[in-house]
Amino acid sequence: MEDIAKLQIGENSYEFPLVKGTENEVAIDVKTLRGATNGVITIDPGYKNTGACLSAITFLDGEKGILRYRGYSIEELAEKADFLEVAYLLIFGELPTKEQLEQFHADIKDKAIVDDDVRKIIDAFPKSAHPMGILSSLTSALTAFNPSSVNVDSEEDMYRAIVKIMGKFPVLVAWAMRKIQGMPLNYGSNSLGYVENVMTMMFAKPNEDYVINPIVKNALDKLLILHADHEQNCSTSTVRIVGSSHAGLFASLSAGISALWGPLHGGANQAVLEMLEAIKQDGGDTKKYMAKAKDKNDPFRLMGFGHRVYKNFDPRAKIIKEVADQVLNDLGVEDPILEIAKGLEQEALSDPYFVDRKLYPNVDFYSGIIYRAMGIPVEMFTVMFALGRLPGWIAQWREMRLGKEPIGRPRQIYTGENHREFKNISQR
Ligand code: CMC
Secondary structure, three states, X not given: OOOXXXXXEOOXXXXXXXXXXXXXXEEEOOOOHHHHOOOOOOOOHHXXXXXXXXXXXXXXXXXXXXXXXXXXXXXXXXXXXXHHHHHHHHHHOOOOOHHHHHHHHHHHHHOOOOOOOHHHHHHHOOOOOOHHHHHHHHHHHHHHXXXXXXOOOOHHHHHHHHHHHHHHHHHHHHHHHHHHHOOOOOOOOOOOOHHHHHHHHHHOXXXXXXXXXXXXXXXXXXXXXXXXXXXXXHHHHHHHHHHOOOOOHHHHHHHHHHHHHOOOOOOHHHHHHHHHHHHHHOOOOHHHHHHHHHOOOOOOOOOOEOXXXXXXXXXXXXXXXXXXXXXXXXXXXXXXXXXXXXXXXXXXXXXXXXXHOOOOEOOHHHHHHHHHHOOOOHHHHHHHXXXXXXXXXXXXXXXHHHOOOOOOOOOOOOXXXXXXXXXXXXXX
């Protein structure tokens, strides 16, 4: 392939260089387009064809169903690594040595206390508040308790900010859940592993010892790893674009949490469970809901199906389906909605509407069933996604700041009124 792209506009022709990634993905570098063409821009709503950056963190091939963090396959990481190792890998680029991992964990534990005044903010929320709203607000509020901005030219400063948020975020996650459940806010214990401590903070009752179930711990580790990064998705792009204005890390993360909340993105895991529950209440007639999903006059979509990038099986969904079977089996939970989910999947995989549009189950289709088996309330599902995505957001923010990327500022094609004279109110 020639390494230039040629563009003809009227009489004039222009050449633009091609950029190639390490997996041979190709982009046309249009940085000079507007200047060279006297104002012509590209338009691409939803950025379906637009690369926003070069990134060395996550590779995914939606056609082949491949997902890799820093070159390691998601299947291998989910089987062999734990969440903290994956977090380190994503953020710093290499798997940690034993010493590096221990130091990282020790530094995180050292910062894992939030200012006690955060409790007052939580107190002010009504119990009906959605925990994603609580989490986004509290993450933003952390800025007030940690006002000094990160000097991104100092590795030490950057590291300090990263371990701070890795330490405090699980506390906020657990407290968001305990708030809606009316449970006293607690800290876990620094003697525990990262994921064990999250579980303790979430589930420990004030009047009994909390014993960690290894099946649940193992499943949670996997779920967090599977959610840890997914290149330039909506929330990650939000974190990068907010951070590109040099807003701080915590403020950028708070914006990312809001982006994740939507049902077309991370909020889908809650929406899936509500959908499956509604189908069960309605007599379990999956065919009826398949028909609704295909009816263009009906806004209903089969939640947990389809993906902007995957046009083949979402590799995360394959792993999660196995984990769901295992966890429900091991915990002895019989959840009728697992059967409804499997039924929907079977029908969709052989239905021309879904086959033609390449709509497969995505990461959110089975995750809610596992969370429910673990005793996590449905409103918390997207919060669990955020907990998993935290290292990915941090890694992407760090890459963007270290790369000295310019402020994100798209252009537009204006389609409104041309210039008109102002009329006084009496003349309108
Ligand atoms: N149910 C029924 N039809 C669908 C669905 C669905 N879940 N998803 C896409 N379609 C149809 C859509 O109507 C369109 O049909 P047509 O070509 O006839 O107009 C076609 O498939 C292409 O859909 P699109 O909306 O143009 O695709 P997109 O890339 O803009 O949207 C999506 C991707 C994930 C937002 C969409 O598939 C969807 O809404 N899925 C349900 C929500 C969901 O599960 N989201 C979680 C995504 S994975 C977690 C994450 O990383 O956020």
